Each structure stands twice: as structure tokens, then as C-alpha cells.
Amino acid sequence: MKIAQVAPLYESVPPRLYGGTERIISYLADGLVALGHDVTLFASGDSTTRARLVASRDCALRLDPDPPVSAIAAHLTQLHEVRNRAAEFDVIHFHLSHFLHFPFFEQMAGKTVTTPHGRLDYRDLPGAYKRWPGFPLISISDRQRFPLADANWLATIQHGLPPRRPGSERWTGQGGYLVFLGRLSRDKRPDRAIRIALGSRYRLKIAAKIGDDDRAYFHDRIEPLIDGVNVEFIGEVGDAEKDELLGNAAALLFPIDWPEPFGLVVIEAMALGTPVVAWNNGAMNEIIDEGVTGAVVDTVEAAISAVHQVVGLDRDRIRAVFDRRFSAERMVRQYADAYAQLLHGHGG
């Protein structure tokens, strides 16, 4: 098949550091090439891919050395180019949020498919979707669909990751600490992670990006709780460090306060055999096998007792569940099937 992948321009594909959407697009584009498809990736020019790269912008918006940048104008330019070349493709797969591409492709919605990578509970999304009904969508969890239950959902395709990096089997949770990993925003509840760690008498390592929006929250609410001994702040980490940090952890804490549609770090932990204690929110109970790969809880007290349980789980079995459920190969195959379904007319 001739497939276009249209990535957001905020980060490169794959991203330098944090950026779940762009990592998934990278695995998908490369995986489709490996299956023999003809893949064109519309992404920022600092991307690296096995697909044919079409860059409408030289570098990712977030890393642009010459601000100010306009995300809207950048994506309008990109979408104009995709539309100009639409006839070259059998399927055009959008990974943009918030339907910015709909007005461009309303004459050919049936050959497009869109994976929204974020939450969908924005007040404005159902009204906008109704203006362009029929655009085929793919969810990354069943829970993600709720706010747009009546949309034209083709499939749910959970994210997947490549096989574990060689050497990562040597991390066996021997660090004896808990870990919090992700953006340091209010919604991710690092404060809860700290309470759980203190309550369960484990050390906590916080490895997180502090976005511009999160700086005041971090300063006011989290920084005072960091003592460098029981609660340690590491900052943003690269892939190799992340493997060691996650693989050495007794458990990952994921005490989110928002309807997280997937939670990539949860399966990253599983890939390394590390169990997860997560809040009962978003897709968590679709991803975590209770008592096998972790626990899903509703209170700090339950989380504290869950920590003591999950540290005893069989880490080889957690890895085996990851291999079975969350491989990139499985994800790529499912997307290829969805494209075939579209081509045979089940999309529009």
C-alpha cells in the first residue's frame, strides 16, 4: 500500500526526549516499511525514518532555535502539502490532535484515518466532529472513545513498543526505589506519588520534564517536598538512562488524575519487568492485568498497600505479558489491517 503518515510538528520523529506520539509514529512508519509498504512521513526535517521524509519545516517547533514559532501556521503549511499530494496515497494517516486537518480533506475523508493521541474530553470536540461526521478514527484505548462515542470508530489499536534493548534484562528491580516518570504536571499527580512513597517507606525518584505550564506548580507544590534523600528529582532522562531507572525500580507509580488515553510509560515499565501501581483512571484497567503486571487503585492508602504487593510479582511474567500484548509488531500489523479495511470501503 502507499501510505502517508502525518505527524505533528512539535517534536521530531522520533522525539529527542519526551514525546509519546512521535515515538509511536516512528515505530509505525518504520514497521510498515519493514512489512513492504511504500510509506511517506510528513514530519519536521530533523526526523529520522526508514520512510520517505517530507519536511514542511526544517526542525521541530519545540526545539526551534529561532522563536517565535506558529504551530497553527506550520501545520497549515504541512496540511496544504499533504493535500497537494493526496492522489499519491491509498491511505493518509493523521496523528494530529483536534481535527485541524478535517477542513482540508472533507472531499476525501474515506481515504483518511485519524489516531487522536490525546484525551478527547475537550468541550469543543464533539461539536467540531459533528461538522465533519464520518471521518474514520482509531482509538488508542476503548476508554478514549467515551466523549466521542458516536464517531466513526474503525478500531482500537493499543500502542506497542519495539523489543527490549539488548542488556536491559540485567535490570531486575534491585534499586529498591519507586519511580515517577513523565511530565511534571498537576494532572499527573507527583504529589500523590510522594505521599505513596513516604507511606510505603520506599525512596522515590522523580524523572520528569517541567513544561512552561508546569513551572509554577512544580515550584509551589512539589519542590518543597523534594529532600534529595527520600524524594529525589532527576529531571528529564534519555532512553538509556530511562531503561536503567525503570528497570531498577521496585515499581512505577502512575497516580494520574485525568483520563489518560494510554500511558506509554506503563508499558515501558512492563517491558523491563517492573510492576505498576496506577490510579483507576483513563485506560489503566485496559492496560494493567491486575495482580499480574500491577495494580489499579483509587486511594493513597490502597496504593501504599498495593506497592507492597506488586513488588513481589514475577518480573519474568510481566515481561512475557508485555511481549504478548504490547509489541510494536502487533501494533503495526493492526494498523496495516485497518488500512486494508479502509481500502475495501469500510471507512467512510
Added chain:
Amino acid sequence: MKIAQVAPLYESVPPRLYGGTERIISYLADGLVALGHDVTLFASGDSTTRARLVASRDCALRLDPDPPVSAIAAHLTQLHEVRNRAAEFDVIHFHLSHFLHFPFFEQMAGKTVTTPHGRLDYRDLPGAYKRWPGFPLISISDRQRFPLADANWLATIQHGLPPRRPGSERWTGQGGYLVFLGRLSRDKRPDRAIRIALGSRYRLKIAAKIGDDDRAYFHDRIEPLIDGVNVEFIGEVGDAEKDELLGNAAALLFPIDWPEPFGLVVIEAMALGTPVVAWNNGAMNEIIDEGVTGAVVDTVEAAISAVHQVVGLDRDRIRAVFDRRFSAERMVRQYADAYAQLLHGHGG
């Protein structure tokens, strides 16, 4: 003429508090109605206007009691509605930033006109404009055009304000303080305002909104300089308070570090007879008559000496310059002329 005004949905028209764009749209829509035109205003449902209001959203995005909201989805819905009804209008006037409406109206660019209310030096704008060349634009200052010098510029129309509110003539700068008014962002350089005030031995009152993006900057850099005596922080002020604050000030400081395309507060000060000391940036030398309504400077030292000069300027003469150059009536007439020019085929 049958005229559509399309306002951004971030604030109501007029805005509750801060929001220059929405204030200008309000004066323009009401002024066009007063001239006998048939005006439809596309804006949030909490707007108040003499025009026919079409609300694609019940309330402004920034005041929505039920977040999260999606600005992109909200504006896509609005633009879809405007396009559905495009045949009803002779002219459609967009006040959106960043060209989001271009893909919707590419078949009828010649009956649209766009006033970009913000800076245009975003790296992505020229590339995007090239994808939709010919869309007629109106600048709010000549300086604003620089980054898009080759675009289809119809006119420059400087902002205007309604006549001074009754009673505002009683403020005659007798407060003996300097004032800084606007957003408290790094680009507006409140730190410079503080240095100028301390150097010129005037008290400084800072009346400003602290946006989410500005909180960390305020906390780290400005708050430590506020002593409540020589430097006082008042927060965001409403219209009546603003008149008193500005009208009682010896001078307004506007020491901006960015290419401000207009600077509404500068003409608000003039309306009350208050002189302005502004940085030589953006449109400042188009708006300020040097030695008549204020001074344009390049350094803190020059600003300090300018303060001592401008406090002696004739405040009645400043008001007279405002009346002549910056009335809403003049602005409305110029826009009506531009629409007529479009209708007679000089736009596309």
C-alpha cells in the same frame, strides 16, 4: 453593506477585562451598525453587541467554567458556520491570528479581509501565507507588515477608541506616580519599568494580568522588586479603575522588548491626557508624536530623562491629538472604506 465580523473565541466581545482585539472588534461592529450597515458578529455567546450575534460557542474559551477546552476545535466549528453562511455577506472580516481560516475560504478570498491583531514575526507565517497568496490583509501599523512585506496589504488602519467617558477629564495626572499597565510578561519588560521609576524617583504602580505563562517569570523576577511603597502591584483592573489609574498618572511607561504591532494602552493614556515613555520598538514611533504626546527611547537612562520631560507636556494638547488621530469613528470609517474597495474589486 452586509458585513460579517469574525472574532476569536478566547474572550467575549467586548472582553470582560484584558483583551485588546475583542475591544476593537466591539467598537468596529457597533460603529458599522451606527453607520447603517447590516453587521453579523461571529463571536462567543457571552458577547454584547449592536450587531446580529452568531455564537458557535456559549462562552469565551478563557472563562469557560468547564475545562478542558479546545481552541482549535472551537474555531473550526465557528469557521464551518461562517462558510455555510458566506453567501449572506458582501464582506467577511476575520480577526483571527495565524490564518486558520484560509483553508476554509480559499475559493472566495476576494470577499474576505483579515486584520491580524498580533505580531507577524513568527517563523512559520510567511511560508503559510505563500500557500494562500492573495488573501487581502489590513495591518494595524506599518511596522506590523515587515515580516510579510509582500502580502496583499489593502491598508493600514490604526486602532481607535470611543470618546472619553464622561468624568474622565477630572484626572489630571495629580497622582504623581508612573504606571505600567498590560500583561506581566517578560516581553513587556516590567523590570525595565521598575528601573526607570527608581531612577527617576517616581513611585510606580503596576496594574497587570499574570497569565499562566507569566507566573514563573513574575515570581522569580518581578515579585522580589515589589515593596508596596515605591513599587506597588495592583493586579488586573476594570475600565473605571483603569481610567483613574491612567488619568492620575504622571506618565505611562511602555518599555517593551518586542515588535508590538500597536499598543492600545498607549492611546488609552493619550485619551486621558497622560504622556507616554515607550521603547523604540514595533509601532511606537508611528503612534507617539515625539515631544507632544510622549517620548520614544532606547535605554533606561534615556527613559529616566524622558520621564522628567514628558511630565511637563500639555495634557490638553495630548487629548486633542488623541481626538484627532485615534477615535473609533475614524477607525470605523476607514474600515468601511476598505470594504467598499474590496467590493469594487481591488482586494483579490
